[in-house]
Amino acid sequence: MYERLRAGKRQLGKRRSGDRFHLSPALQVVFAHRYRAARNAHKDVDxxxxxxxxxxxxxxxxxxxxxxxxxxxxxxxxxxxxxxxxxxxxxxxxxxxxxxxxxxxxxxxxxxxxxxxxxxxxxxxxxxxxxxxxxxxxxxxxxxxxxxxxxxxxxxxxxxxxxxxxxxxxxxxxxxxxxxxxxxxxxxxxxxxxxxxxxxxxxxxxxxxxxxxxxxxxxxxxDFQVLRYTDWQRAIDTAKYDREVAIEDAIDLRYKWLLDEMLAEANNTVDAVINFNVSDDVLVERISGRRVHSASGRSYHVKFAPPKVAGKDDMTGEPSSKQFRLRRGRCVTSTG
CATH class of the missing domain: 1.20.120 (Four Helix Bundle (Hemerythrin (Met), subunit A))
Structure with missing residues (x-):
């Protein structure tokens, strides 16, 4: 991923510092033939x-x-x-x-x-x-x-x-x-x-x-203008793709830096990573159905681990609240 990011930056640097446009060798040959034909047309005819x-x-x-x-x-x-x-x-x-x-x-x-x-x-x-x-x-x-x-x-x-x-x-x-x-x-x-x-x-x-x-x-x-427009359009498309790739790589790198900071503060290291292959709908269902008793920290779920009385703590009978709620497409900690 980092090699890909560095390669993208290197290509962008080349485009900015290099020439704006270059004739391809095939087009140079075509132009040379046309110029030679126009110059030598009917040359030896009296x-x-x-x-x-x-x-x-x-x-x-x-x-x-x-x-x-x-x-x-x-x-x-x-x-x-x-x-x-x-x-x-x-x-x-x-x-x-x-x-x-x-x-x-x-x-x-x-x-x-x-x-x-x-x-x-x-x-x-x-x-x-x-x-x-x-x-x-x-x-x-x-x-x-x-x-x-x-x-x-x-x-x-x-x-x-x-x-x-x-x-x-x-x-x-x-x-x-x-x-x-x-x-x-x-x-x-x-x-x-x-x-x-x-x-x-x-x-x-x-x-x-x-x-x-x-x-x-x-x-x-x-023909020259059409080829130049085609090259420009190709360069624009390539720049857009490189920008998207750079943004994605920057986001991944930001998360890595955050993880490194968290591990350094906790004085811990990561030995292995478990990847749970769970769909987004299941995650939303499990998070939105979770209930927590804020005084004791006991947690319930309305579907998978429901309390004896809906909305009440089993031990104290006090009301429980949602731990997370959705705000602008994100899942944040609830305050009540």
Missing amino acids: YQRLSETDNFKSFKGHAEEFRAKEPELKVLPKKALAEQREIDAGKPMKNIEALEEEQEEQHSLTISMLKESYEVEIGKLQSELNEVKAKYDALKEGMTGCGKSAELGGEVNEVTDKVAELGQKMKAETTRQTELVGFGNRLARKERGLVAQSEGLKAELERIKGEWVKLEREQSRR
Whole structure:
């Protein structure tokens, strides 16, 4: 009993002097895993590279328009393939504005080269036409009906038709080059829209990841609070139990001290203790039924040792009184 009392006091002292709260090793491992997962989430994933690669690989539009164009349009897929290889190799992709400027420069260069070649051809045809016209004008001075028109008229018409046809070809080629540049610009705008959409998706992904981290943090805080409340409640219950045990041990110790004092005053010792296993009802019945003659000290019991006359002493006939009576749940000596 004394060892138990000392152990209870020792535990109370530890709780008062020690830390208020400690994380358990299991909870520390859980928090460490969650922190590591939040820190390393999507660490080795290049979303920009994946989105651009998917855009280039999955782009299949304008197939009919590609088929209808001239072989010069094959330059665009080759460029896209070269840029894709540069992206896969880790080189930075060219800016969209720079690509548009490069396409416009190539278009201007192609138009100028076509104009130069057409001007050379037109110059040759014009000189040939001038020679034919000079011959025709020289023959005009001849006599009527000598066959001037039959001799040179067909050649003049042929040269004139060649000049007109060459002008139409030049106009058609210029129109085709303009359409080609417009088609390239449309492709660039579509690609720019895809890049903007990819940026929006990446921003949305980052926002979702941020919300997920917030939810994980809130869940961790809630688990921590629940565990702390559980530990506090357990500590309170343990303290209540220790208090009750300490009170019981103190009462037992008080009775022992009283017994030791009584034995010391009587100069006596206790060799053995007899334990009567009697119920409380029997004890109350025996104590409440006891009667005592105060002058002589003779005792009677109304049930087990009754007097000859109820309430009277057998020898003197004087009235007897109760030795004990109940007061506030306790048995005390009676005064009358």
